[in-house]
Amino acid sequence: MLGVDARVRVADTRDVPTITAIYNQGIVDRLATLETEEKDPRERERWLLERSPRHPVLVAESTGGS
Numbered sequence: 001m002l003g004v005d006a007r008v009r010v011a012d013t014r015d016v017p018t019i020t021a022i023y024n025q026g027i028v029d030r031l032a033t034l035e036t037e038e039k040d041p042r043e044r045e046r047w048l049l050e051r052s053p054r055h056p057v058l059v060a061e062s063t064g065g066s
Helices: 013-029 041-049
Strands: 006-010 058-062
Touching: 013 041, 013 058
Parallel strands: none
Antiparallel strands: 006 058
């Protein structure tokens, strides 16, 4: 198995477009959620900003290594 160099960090509003796209793909594929209506970036931004420090949204970013 190949390793991937990545760092994990708390998501911020710059991540909203990517979070929205990934979430909506799960809705379209019906594999990751029972939701049936795609979300728009404004809704996902509100969702992100309403998260408490106890339940952060984390993202993993490639650091360019392999």
